[in-house]
Amino acid sequence: MVLIGDGLKICSSIDIRFCTSKDVFTDAAKGTTKFGLTSDNIKNVALADFWGEQRIIEQQQVIALLQHIANRLNNELITERELLRYFRGADVEVDGVWISGRVVYAALTDREINFVFDQLQVLVPTDTNKRNNDRKKEYADLSQTTDRFSVEIYSKIVELARQVAGPLRKPRILVVTAGARDPFADVDFYTNLFTEAGATASWFPINAAYQIAQQQRDTDKTACKQLPQLLAEYHGSYQRQRVYPQLMAELETFCQAGTEAAVNQLKRADAIFIADGKPSQIIQALRLQDGSASAELQQLDRMVKAGHIILAANSRASAALSGRSYQGIRTPMLTNGDSYSAMQFGAFDLPAPEGGCDKDQSCINGLAEHHLTFNSQGGLGLFPWGVLDSQLSEQGRQGRMIRLLHDSQSQFGFGIDENTALLVKLQATADNEQVIQFKVLGENGVFLVDNQSTETTGEGGNLTLKQVTTHYLTRDDTAELKQGLLRTQFADWKFAPNTMQMPMLVSGDIFERDNYRQLAQLLCLTQSRQADGKAVRVGQGHAITLYKDHSSHTRQGVYRQQGAEVQYCSYRNVLVDIQPII
Structure with a gap:
């Protein structure tokens, strides 16, 4: 598996900010909507x-x-x-x-x-002087992309797919855009990107509208003709047949071909890439309305377990992979919330509120827009070993991860930063025990939480958490999970910090932006034993303390990328206390 924390910066005809020059693409490429x-x-x-x-x-x-x-x-x-x-x-x-x-x-x-x-x-036509349905397409160019970390991650997916395919042909990669509100918008970008990276890439147009239509076909033979209405109902996406007529026709053909054809397409694939999107919509694309696994999900599950396909997912799509049980505990799927609301109100096993629902008072179940929600039944069940989250450090999501693990009684959480990927490999020992190996790739890091030794008192906004075990692994660091025990190992090019500085480390708003990561990095790089932060709004909130004990270890190192030096500091067993401010 390749699990990506979002924030990849690729040069494309619609977004030239990440290109080496403004003249990479001609007017034949789509430059805007x-x-x-x-x-x-x-x-x-x-x-x-x-x-x-x-x-x-x-x-x-x-x-x-x-x-x-x-x-x-x-x-x-x-x-x-x-x-x-x-x-x-x-x-x-x-x-x-x-x-x-x-x-x-x-x-x-x-x-x-x-x-x-x-x-x-x-529709953006290829020829503005003619009335036709030929539209311009978005293109990507990896060779002209300035951010090499992003290129490295996409190239890694193709490299792993090539290992599955063998040397005689290009790897086949399927692109899934089911989680997007507009499942057509990024099809051209991703298929062209993976083609540019050396694969044979095609769109796998499975989505909630398709899956609903398949379940209705037994009683309504015209169900696949109702895809525009189903897209409006289940995706909140309108008039796509006018903007993307060829892709809509492709979706209808895929729908008419049915489940068996979709499964056969999966069988021929070497990798599948699930683009960013709402976890609930990704689940609707791959599970039936009664919650059971679709034939497509069952086939994907078999192939992942057998090592016959590379599964890559970006941002919130990674969160959708959580589910099933590990060590006898059901792994939930995180769906919404920020760290402040998580610590103040706790986690709710309820559907996530819609964005902006506070404005028109449409939030349901007594929730507000930023409340922490999760699905206790999990998502797709392809990653059972812990809760997954993305954009962890950039969005200050450490608090919501810690609170969700407590409220759901889960042991492990994996939070992936932007422009970073967590590589996951399943390995079997000689005595047939399962070992899961992890490795960090990319620009930033992965925040890991082990909830096993956490001590708690109180509840709701008065909950106190003590001795939460956290790790932060960066480039080339690895971890191994076996029988509920997580072992981490730092990259061999990293060394113990040699500074004798012991500054006072304080953050006034620890869950805003990447303040938590900055504070933790200072604790990692210096001889200070403790760092303190607060998350307070309107006089209410929590105090957060990060501290080292005898089991804590830190390592720093410098990695050179494109002539620039990137400094890393990884840590193991940094403990966290969170308590309400009275």
Whole structure:
């Protein structure tokens, strides 16, 4: 397995920030998405069934703003950035009252914004002088990518797939975009990227809409014709047949071919890459409505266990792999939340709230938008050894990982940083015991939590956690998990820090941005024995203490990449106490 923590920076025709120059791609490549404010598109935005009675005012304001912008554009197509600028910069008088586009936009939920933009998006044709359905495609160029860590991770997936394929042919890689709200948007990028990296790459168009249609086909032979409606219902994705007509046709053909054809396609693959997306949608793509594994998931599970396929997943798709049981304890799947809410309110075994639900009071089950939620039944069950999380350090998610392990009584958590991958290998010993080996690849590190020796008192916002065991492994460090015991090993090019400095280490807002990682790195690099932090809002919160004892070890080293030096500091058995501030 190759589990990626998101944040990979690849040069593409849509995002040239990571290219060696601005002239890597020609005009034949897709450089941006386009939007048209035609009367028909605006009429679709006004759909009363979508907005409902509770949001009629927001609907009317949005329509007034769009009509105002359309009058200025005179049928000109614009980019997403331009649409945002026009919308947020507009001021319109409605029934004698002036409304601000910036205020209206801030009041919209994620679901509403996506709906508006989908209804306005248009196909980007290859020839602007002709009316046809040939569209421009996004391309990637690894050789012109400035960030070599990102290139290294994608190249590693192809390298491992090549080992499965053998020397006689290119490795076959399937790309899954099932977790995306718009499952068509990144198809070109990923298939072209893996093709550029030396593989035969193709889209594996399994998603929630496909899986629902398969289950309906027994009673409704036209179910695959209903994919646009199913995409709207299960993905919140609209008008994709207008923007991506060829990909929609490919999805329908895949749907009509059925489960057996999908399984056969999996059997021929050497690797499968699951792009970032909502874990719940990835589960809906690979599990049936009763929660049982689909034929596609069963086949993938068999191939992963037998070592016949490389499984790679990016960001939240990695979290979706958690599940099954390890050492007699069910491994849950993390679905939502931030560290402050996690420590203050605990974890809830409930569906994750929708983004922006605080704005229109649509959050259900008494949850707020940032509450920590999880699925106790797990996700796909392909990674049973612990809870997985991504963008760990960059988003300050150490607190939510620790709290979820406590509340779900799980032992291990694996939090992967951005631009970093955790390589996972299953090995069997001579006496047929399973050993799981881990290795860190990429720019940053992996935060590991072992909850076995944690001491706790209190509950809810008054919960106190003491002696939580944590490790932070960086490039080339390894770990081995056997019979519930995790052993870590530092890379041989790293050495014990030789500084005698013992500064006072304090962070005022430890779970904001990457403050936790910065504090922990200072503790790692110096002779200080303790670092203190706080996570407080409106007078409520928790104090967090990181400290070393006799079992703690740290190692530092410098890695040279593209002429630059990257400094690492890894640690083992740094203990964490978290207690409420009274």
